[in-house]
Amino acid sequence: MEQAAMTHIGLVRQVNEDGYALLLDTHPYRVVMVADGMGGHRAGEVASSVAIEEVESELRQRMKEGIPEDVSPLELVTEAIQIANQAVYRRASSTPGCSGMGTTIVVALYDRKEVWLGFIGDSRAYLINKESIRQLTDDHSLVNELVKSGQITAEEANNHPQRNILTRSLGTDLYVQVDTLHTPWVKDDILLLCSDGLTNLISEEIIADVLRGEGTMESKLQQLVNLALQKGGNDNITVVAVRNTDEDEERGDGR
Structure with a gap:
């Protein structure tokens, strides 16, 4: 597998x-x-x-102990996100200045053959191959609800003044619904996770073209970040990508 990640504060x-x-x-x-x-x-x-810390801690501990056969990867990721939700909620309730804070999250477990996702909010996961780019996650946002109900078009959603309003987030309530998805993937497929600082500015077609291009995964992620900055960089930009090499070599950093 080839992995890479990059984050940028943006220009605003x-x-x-x-x-x-x-x-x-x-x-x-x-x-x-x-x-x-x-x-x-x-x-x-x-x-x-x-x-991030709570999900990482929970998943590391569960996998170190050994996952029972009757626990699916989707159950594993859901439980980890629920634990993180309660941790953020408790911190928000007990820390001055943190009341009402929350976060999106998208978590992917993967092996050579399959990907399992858990997600809340509007940070996205995509699967890119030679023919297509497919959004795996479903935005928990007001504009996505308007699009699904036919009140606005997908094009109108891109510039809607309320496009940053979430209908669901992690940490704002003690209990939250985690959406999940399972998909197979094959050699040379690319899994991309990103914050909306990328997708609000760069089209899916351009994202796919960049990731299919030549160069290392790090260089392609840098190109995506640069494109978002050229478009105004009005939000933080974070991109994480994994290319399925169907091999066990490791590339990229840990965090």
Whole structure:
């Protein structure tokens, strides 16, 4: 597998409220994740950091202990996100300046043959191959609800003034619904996780073209970040990608 990750504060924000992690030494599944925090006075940065740390800790512990045969990967990722949700909620309830903070999160467990996703909010996961780019996640956002109900078009959603309003996030309530998805993947497929600082500015077609191009995964992610900055960089930008090499070599950093 070839893995890479990159984050950038952007050109407008004072704090990078995005977070990510790559767990390349866990078995039987490797893990990548992205979170995009929200809340004033650095609270969004706290929310995304706590969420990433809690999911990582839980998944590492569960895989170290050994996963029972009757526990599916989707159950594993759901439980880890639920634990992170309660941790963020408790921190928000007990820490001055953090009241109401929350975060998106998208977590992917994967092996050579399959990918298992858990997600809340509007950070996305895509699967890219030679023919197509497919959004695996479903945005928990107001504009996505408007699109699905036919009130606005997908094109109108891209520039809607309320496009950043979430209908579901991690940490704002004690209990939250985690959406999940399972998909097979094959050699040379690319899994991309990203915050909306990328997808609000760069089209899916351009994202796919860049990732299919020549060069290392790190260089292609740098190209995506540069394109978002050229478009104004009005939010934090975080991208994590995994290419299925159908081999066990490891590339990329841990966080």
